[in-house]
Every structure is written in C-alpha cells, then in structure tokens.
Amino acid sequence: MDEIIFNFKNKNFLVTGASSGIGRQITKELAMAGAKILALARDEGKLKALQEEIFGDICINSVDVTNYDRVEKCIDVFVTQHGKLHGSVHAAGIIDFTPLRAFNMEQAKKIMDTSFWAGINVLQLATKRKYAEDCSSHVQISSVNAYRGQRGLSAYGAVKAATPAAIRAIAKEIASRGHRVNSVSPGLVNTDMTRQNLLSDNLLENYLLGMGNPEDVSGLVLFLLSNRARWITGADFIVDGGYLA
Numbered sequence: 001m002d003e004i005i006f007n008f009k010n011k012n013f014l015v016t017g018a019s020s021g022i023g024r025q026i027t028k029e030l031a032m033a034g035a036k037i038l039a040l041a042r043d044e045g046k047l048k049a050l051q052e053e054i055f056g057d058i059c060i061n062s063v064d065v066t067n068y069d070r071v072e073k074c075i076d077v078f079v080t081q082h083g084k085l086h087g088s089v090h091a092a093g094i095i096d097f098t099p100l101r102a103f104n105m106e107q108a109k110k111i112m113d114t115s116f117w118a119g120i121n122v123l124q125l126a127t128k129r130k131y132a133e134d135c136s137s138h139v140q141i142s143s144v145n146a147y148r149g150q151r152g153l154s155a156y157g158a159v160k161a162a163t164p165a166a167i168r169a170i171a172k173e174i175a176s177r178g179h180r181v182n183s184v185s186p187g188l189v190n191t192d193m194t195r196q197n198l199l200s201d202n203l204l205e206n207y208l209l210g211m212g213n214p215e216d217v218s219g220l221v222l223f224l225l226s227n228r229a230r231w232i233t234g235a236d237f238i239v240d241g242g243y244l245a
C-alpha cells in the first residue's frame with residue numbers, strides 16, 4: 001500500500017549515504033516527491049547509477065563524510081546554485097564487529113567518526129543560517145542496537161545510542177529558528193550492510209514481521225522531513241518489525 005503521497009516541490013535536501021540501502025531509498029523517494037537533492041557518498045559509480053535511475057533533480061558528489069571541509073564545499077556550491085536547504089538526512093554509516101576480546105580501537109573510532117560525528121557535522125552545516133531556510137527538518141539514522149545488545153557490536157551499539165542522546169540536546173539548541181531534528185532507529189533491513197554476515201544470535205526469530213526493506217524505513221523519514229511533522233523534534237522513532245517488542 002503506497003497511498004501516502006508527499007509533496008516536496010521547491011524543497012532542497014541533503015542526503016548522506018545516498019549510494020546504497022536506506023539513504024538511496026530516501027533519496028529516490030524525495031526525488032519522486034519533487035525535491036532537489038544533494039546526494040553524498042564515496043562511490044561515484046553507484047551515485048551516477050542512482051542519478052540515471054531517478055527521474056528527478058539530484059546533484060551527486062563523491063565525498064567521504066568524515067572530510068568536513070569537502071562536505072561544506074559541496075553544500076556551499078549546492079546552496080549557491082539551488083538555494084538553501086530545507087533539511088538533511090544522515091544515513092551514511094558503517095558497521096563492524098568489535099568483540100571485547102579482540103577490541104580494535106581504530107575500527108571503533110572509524111564507526112564513530114562516520115556514523116556519529118559526521119552526522120553532527122552535517123547537522124551543524126545544514127542548520128547554519130547561510131545554508132538553511134528557517135524551520136528546516138533533519139533526520140539521523142540510529143539503530144535498534146542503541147536499545148538492545150548484540151554480541152560483537154558494542155562499538156556499533158554505543159555509536160547508535162549516541163545519536164538519539166545528541167539530538168535531544170541539539171533539538172533544544174536549534175528550535176529557536178524552528179529547526180527540528182529527530183532520529184530513526186531501524187531494525188534489520190535488507191541492504192549491503194546486512195549482507196556482511198552479521199546475522200548472529202538467531203536474530204530473525206525476534207522479528208515479528210520478518211526482515212525489513214529500505215522502503216519500510218523511508219516513509220517515516222519522509223514524514224519527519226515534511227511539514228506534517230512540524231510539532232515533532234528531539235525524538236527517536238523505532239521501525240523494527242516488532243523486534244524490540
């Protein structure tokens with residue numbers, strides 16, 4: 001059932017992690033709803049393929065989100081050409097095992113830098129007066145791992161728990177200009193990330209509605225970006241097919 005139709009005509013959004021999985025689906029649906037999108041990820045080939053597939057207005061930039069200067073440059077050029085942003089989605093992220101007995105601090109920091117600090121940087125840039133319209137809306141992708149432990153994923157879980165904690169504080173800092181920020185915490189979604197052999201602990205048994213697909217998450221993200229969510233900020237939303245139940 002696809003009966004909810006969003007209209008993002010004349011709206012500009014930044015999406016990170018647009019080359020794959022959840023970020024790709026969000027980018028596609030925003031474009032279908034008429035938005036102009038600045039789509040960021042590292043893999044230029046995948047971004048080009050997305051651009052060809054989408055019948056919409058999308059500017060692609062191959063960039064590592066941990067390179068803050070490059071990210072700002074991309075936003076600066078986009079805003080100069082297309083106007084200020086109405087919101088952002090930080091969906092770029094990585095996952096890896098960091099079991100305690102073989103804890104790899106470098107790997108843990110990389111997960112934190114990509115999934116969390118880069119998201120805070122995106123939020124800072126995308127709410128700056130020179131880059132953002134007032135009353136913009138932002139979504140950061142967290143995970144059910146913020147709420148429930150999974151063997152070997154302590155760093156990933158901690159990073160994901162940091163996101164809703166940070167956005168609760170940031171929501172208070174940005175509300176005076178009407179800006180909003182929320183996070184979305186998906187359960188297991190069928191993407192490149194989950195094809196990395198991380199299905200341990202009979203994980204799927206706890207999914208009352210089975211494994212999700214990117215389009216099971218994107219609808220909520222588009223809703224949060226839309227004006228219908230104008231009274232919603234500083235909150236985390238679980239979309240997990242009943243996993244945490």
Ligand SMILES: NC(=O)c1ccc[n+]([C@@H]2O[C@H](COP(=O)([O-])OP(=O)(O)OC[C@H]3O[C@@H](n4cnc5c(N)ncnc54)[C@H](OP(=O)(O)O)[C@@H]3O)[C@@H](O)[C@H]2O)c1
Binds near residue numbers: 042093
């Ligand atoms: N899939 C799940 O089950 C699940 C569940 C809960 C939460 N999440 C979260 O949802 C988000 C999206 O994950 P996904 O499942 O869609 O994974 P995915 O298909 O692997 O996509 C990850 C995206 O992040 C981008 N990315 C990674 N490192 C980057 C970097 N340094 N700079 C720029 N872009 C980077 C990748 O693009 P390039 O490789 O082209 O750079 C890709 O577009 C992540 O935060 C993930 O933790 C996923």
